[in-house]
Every structure is written in structure tokens, then in C-alpha cells.
Amino acid sequence: MSRSTYESLFDGPQGGDPAEDMVRALALAGRLRRSAYELATDEMMEGTWVEEVADESEMRLAADDRSLTERTYAGGGYTIVVQRTLEGVHVAQQLSGPSGATLRLADKWIPLEPGVSVELPLDGMPDLLVLMDLKGREISLR
Amino acid sequence: MCSGASRALLWGGAGTLPETHAHMKPTDTLPALVQAFVEDGAYAAELLTEFMRHVATVARPYPAAYFALSDKSDASVDDLGHRSFTVCARIEKGRFPFEGRAPFQTFVSESMDGRTIRYHSFYAKLSITREILRDDYARNIRRDPVLRWRAELYGNVGTVLKAHCTAVPQGRGVPPKWALSGPGLRVMQPLSVMESRLRSMDDHSVESLVLGALKMTGSMSQSQLTNLLAAVLPPPPSEEAPATSPNEAIAERMDIRAAVAQAWQELEPLDQHLVIALARGDAYEDLIARDPRLQHKVAVSRAVSRVGKLFMQRVVEHLDLPASPDMTPRALMEPIIGVLIDLHPQEFEGASS
Numbered sequence: 001m002s003r004s005t006y007e008s009l010f011d012g013p014q015g016g017d018p019a020e021d022m023v024r025a026l027a028l029a030g031r032l033r034r035s036a037y038e039l040a041t042d043e044m045m046e047g048t049w050v051e052e053v054a055d056e057s058e059m060r061l062a063a064d065d066r067s068l069t070e071r072t073y074a075g076g077g078y079t080i081v082v083q084r085t086l087e088g089v090h091v092a093q094q095l096s097g098p099s100g101a102t103l104r105l106a107d108k109w110i111p112l113e114p115g116v117s118v119e120l121p122l123d124g125m126p127d128l129l130v131l132m133d134l135k136g137r138e139i140s141l142r
Numbered sequence: 143m144c145s146g147a148s149r150a151l152l153w154g155g156a157g158t159l160p161e162t163h164a165h166m167k168p169t170d171t172l173p174a175l176v177q178a179f180v181e182d183g184a185y186a187a188e189l190l191t192e193f194m195r196h197v198a199t200v201a202r203p204y205p206a207a208y209f210a211l212s213d214k215s216d217a218s219v220d221d222l223g224h225r226s227f228t229v230c231a232r233i234e235k236g237r238f239p240f241e242g243r244a245p246f247q248t249f250v251s252e253s254m255d256g257r258t259i260r261y262h263s264f265y266a267k268l269s270i271t272r273e274i275l276r277d278d279y280a281r282n283i284r285r286d287p288v289l290r291w292r293a294e295l296y297g298n299v300g301t302v303l304k305a306h307c308t309a310v311p312q313g314r315g316v317p318p319k320w321a322l323s324g325p326g327l328r329v330m331q332p333l334s335v336m337e338s339r340l341r342s343m344d345d346h347s348v349e350s351l352v353l354g355a356l357k358m359t360g361s362m363s364q365s366q367l368t369n370l371l372a373a374v375l376p377p378p379p380s381e382e383a384p385a386t387s388p389n390e391a392i393a394e395r396m397d398i399r400a401a402v403a404q405a406w407q408e409l410e411p412l413d414q415h416l417v418i419a420l421a422r423g424d425a426y427e428d429l430i431a432r433d434p435r436l437q438h439k440v441a442v443s444r445a446v447s448r449v450g451k452l453f454m455q456r457v458v459e460h461l462d463l464p465a466s467p468d469m470t471p472r473a474l475m476e477p478i479i480g481v482l483i484d485l486h487p488q489e490f491e492g493a494s495s
């Protein structure tokens with residue numbers, strides 16, 4: 001059985017045949033390299049020193065066929081699609097729901113009209129949109 | 143003739159959009175900077191400045207062991223930024239999403255937005271910058287006696303886990319956790335309690351400590367167990383790591399590189415497969431998968447003998463070094479593996495650099 005012969009090489013130099021001790025030293029150095037690399041990789045993949053964890057669901061990956069330039073938000077009978085143009089401008093359009101609603105983005109109020117596109121002051125796709133209907137009710141669309 | 147990206151940046155300078163888009167909010171300039179650099183070689187300084195800023199942010203929590211020569215300073219963080227930039231600009235990476243392309247080239251080809259570029263370059267757990275930090279850390283582990291002790295402990299913990307425990311997958315890219323094989327409820331103990339109970343055990347072998355720890359918890363990763371055992375076991379005598387190892391200088395000597403290259407050429411294919419497996423720290427199964435002839439004990443013994451004699455003749459005798467307690471066979475083999483990896487990267491693929 002060659003397994004025991006091979007694995008015994010990793011026990012390190014035995015102080016016997018110098019040529020064989022060279023090979024044992026090679027095995028030990030190789031095993032240390034592997035352990036060091038795997039330890040460092042494990043700590044990296046466990047995120048030991050990662051302070052900010054990016055939201056991967058919003059990451060655009062090469063093989064990802066989800067559209068990152070468009071997102072549809074729905075809630076309370078309203079449906080709004082937000083598109084990001086090639087120039088990086090975000091444009092919203094109300095697809096369904098009663099007219100007279102207003103989007104609230106931070107301190108900005110953007111009136112909506114079904115079927116009409118309006119520009120939104122956004123840097124990226126938000127997780128949710130907050131809309132006020134004609135009665136002043138606040139509705140979250142996700 | 144410059145590209146659209148360069149023109150866009152030229153109109154208003156980095157950070158400003160062309161006049162036709164002046165009514166819009168300024169957008170992320172990073173994609174345009176990368177595109178201008180890839181297509182025209184333009185805006186390198188601006189792009190590098192952007193890199194340095196993000197690399198400094200990523201590097202902030204890392205301890206000194208993750209930097210070149212275990213020294214964390216303004217200079218070593220700058221060095222990290224430059225190396226990260228160079229890798230993104232010039233080094234083709236095989237893994238997803240680069241798939242044989244340099245990162246900058248990938249960012250442009252895939253029309254990645256600024257956030258995605260920053261993710262792959264800096265902030266992802268497996269980003270270009272963190273890969274460089276990981277490689278520097280792995281190199282420092284081999285040089286620093288205390289870190290080396292931890293790596294050896296990590297390897298021994300892994301041997302026990304593979305022999306006695308069951309891996310519990312944690313999702314793509316995340317190392318598995320390990321649990322004791324077989325049924326049975328276990329009461330999870332706080333880490334401090336586990337530490338003190340392990341300390342009070344009579345048998346402080348790695349096997350007993352690992353199995354003892356897992357009896358007190360659900361599952362743990364190999365590195366978590368290593369940290370736990372490192373806290374329980376007496377640390378190695380501390381000695382200062384040399385600023386530069388004499389072995390690293392050996393690896394740079396042309397005559398040594400030539401001697402290693404010559405020894406490698408003289409090895410038979412079977413011997414080369416043994417050297418590759420040993421240098422990679424491969425398990426026995428990997429060895430015989432590489433060359434089934436090495437299943438035979440006589441074949442392994444003969445290969446060991448041939449490899450040993452050849453390296454003695456061609457390399458060690460070539461060194462012509464005065465006898466020194468530092469120059470043990472083990473200390474000499476580290477730079478020799480480094481030279482082999484440099485000379486034959488494809489054959490030694492998977493061995494850390």
C-alpha cells in the first residue's frame with residue numbers, strides 16, 4: 001500500500017537518509033503552504049475582516065439575466081415601473097391604480113398620471129416606493 | 143480618436159456629465175473612467191486615485207499580518223492600492239465573472255455599473271483587493287513562527303474533521319461547518335465555557351480537543367475550531383519573524399533558479415507528479431488521481447529516492463552555503479517550491495504562490 005508511504009512523508013525529516021529527508025522537507029513545506037493558503041482563504045470567505053457587506057441581490061453579475069435597469073413596484077392596487085435610462089436617469093410610469101397619486105421620495109413629491117413617464121431624483125433602485133393616494137393614505141409599494 | 147467614455151469625461155472632467163445631460167444629477171463616473179482607461183489609456187491618474195480611496199477603506203480593519211512584510215503603514219496600504227490597480231488592469235483572472243479576462247476589460251465588456259465594479263474590485267468577500275490581502279497573509283503565515291503554528295494547527299484540525307466529522311455546507315463560496323457524525327442532541331455552550339472545559343481536559347491532543355469542542359456545540363468551521371484550540375493550547379515560544387528571509391533571497395538567485403529548472407527537467411514524469419503532489423500538499427487520493435502508477439508502494443519509494451538524490455545533487459550542492467542552523471532541508475525547500483511554481487505555473491496550479 002503506497003498510502004502510508006506517501007502520508008509518512010508529511011511527518012517531516014527523520015534525520016536518516018539526507019536525500020529522503022529532502023523529499024520529506026518538500027512534503028512538509030508543501031503541506032504548510034496549503035494550510036496557510038486554506039486558512040487565509042477560509043478567513044477571507046467567512047468575511048472575517050469585512051466591515052461592509054454589499055447586498056448581492058443588487059449586484060450585476062456577468063451571468064445574471066435579471067434586468068437591473070427596470071423594476072416593478074406594487075402595493076395597494078397600484079403598480080409602478082421604474083426604468084433607469086442609459087444616461088442613468090430614473091423614470092417612473094404608473095401602470096395601474098387610480099389617478100391622482102403622488103410619489104414621496106425623501107422631501108420631494110412627484111405627482112403621477114397613469115401612463116405618463118416622470119423623472120425621479122434617484123441614484124439607484126430603491127427597495128420600496130412610498131405613494132400617497134387621493135385620500136392622503138400612505139401606501140408602500142415593493 | 144478617443145472613445146465615447148473619454149469624450150464624456152473630457153467635456154466636464156471626471157465627475158461631471160456632458161452638457162446635453164446637464165439637467166440630470168451627476169452619475170457615478172467610475173464606469174466611464176474604467177472605459178476610458180481600457181479603450182484609450184486615458185484618465186489613469188484619476189482612476190488610480192479612486193482605487194486608492196476605496197482600497198484604504200477596505201484595508202482599515204485588517205491587522206498588520208495581512209500586509210507585505212507584516213507591516214501596516216501608509217506605504218503598505220498605498221502599495222496594496224497600486225497592486226490592486228495593476229491586477230485589474232493587466233492580470234487575466236480565470237474565476238467568475240472574469241473568465242479569462244483582466245478585470246477592467248470585464249467591467250467594460252459586461253457594461254458593469256459603478257457599484258458592481260467597486261464590489262468586484264474592493265468590497266466583495268472575494269474581491270481583487272481582498273485576494274491580494276489573502277495572498278500576503280498566506281505568505282506571512284509561512285514566515286512568522288506564531289502564524290505558522292496556527293496554520294499547522296489548522297491543517298491538523300482539518301485532518302481530524304475529515305476523519306471523524308460530517309461537513310455541513312454553508313452555501314456557495316462559504317467554508318463548510320463541521321459537526322460530529324451520528325445522532326444526538328447537544329447543548330450549545332458559550333465560547334468561554336467551551337474554552338475553560340477544553341483547558342481542563344486531560345488529553346490535549348488536537349483530536350480530543352476538536353471532538354470535545356464539537357460535543358459542546360452544533361457545528362463549527364475549521365477556522366473557528368482553530369481559533370478555539372489556539373486559545374486553549376500553549377502558544378509556541380515567540381520569536382521575531384525576520385524582516386526578510388534569507389530563503390527568499392535564495393529563490394531570487396539566477397544560479398539557483400537554473401539549478402531547480404535543470405533538476406526538474408531531469409525528473410521522470412512519475413517523479414514530477416510526486417513533486418507536484420507534495421508541493422501542493424495534496425492528499426493521497428489526489429496523488430493517485432494524477433498518476434495511478436503511484437498506487438504501488440515500490441513506485442512511490444523509488445520516486446522519493448530519485449527526487450531526493452536529484453535535488454541534493456543539482457540544487458543543494460549548488461547552493462554552496464556555509465553550514466547554518468537556519469539552513470535546514472525544510473527551510474531550503476520553501477524557496478525551491480517558490481521557484482518551481484514560478485517556472486511551471488500550469489503544472490503547479492493550485493499551489494499557493
